[in-house]
Amino acid sequence: KAGVTQTPRYLIKTRGQQVTLSCSPISGHRSVSWYQQTPGQGLQFLFEYFSETQRNKGNFPGRFSGRQFSNSRSEMNVSTLELGDSALYLCASSLEGQGSEQYFGPGTRLTVT
């Protein structure tokens, strides 16, 4: 079966701009979680959506937001970009959520200059 896809794979933005990242989960998976990965902080949980509802949220500022559509595809948005937002953003889909086997996409590499 097709895996998790994320678009775009690479992105370069300027401070102050906003960005939208997209994630298409595995067919049949209703849970989509977003993570930020940096060399210094490792994997950090952003939020999880399940059947179009945000079920859990990590400790990130309100500039980070997301949504999930009826077909389970998800988007995350970062407004007013800061240099520290440069990271690999990973999306993971699963049947039941973080407590079950998660399938990760390849990630979107965001660079903020």
Place this chain on the structure above:
Amino acid sequence: EDQVTQSPEALRLQEGESSSLNCSYTVSGLRGLFWYRQDPGKGPEFLFTLYSAGEEKEKERLKATLTKKESFLHITAPKPEDSATYLCAVQAESNYQLIWGAGTKLIIKP
């Protein structure tokens, strides 16, 4: 505070040289412990879930074990293709979201 610590940060082995990676955790009640493998430029790939002390799971050259304070990922006779970063994550009973360790970078030399 819930915490996950992985050691060592990096491990270099010769092909065929068995070893173990450690994941120590401090949580108020364990719901589950997860092992993932991450190759450069890719997202993590699920390996195992362990739920209770004494539980063991195996997959090819990998074997994961769990005690009340830590988990070990044993690698038997590794091959160069086992080279990757191995991540451990814990889900506490009191907190739904996963807490991730920093990972162990494993390098297997032919």
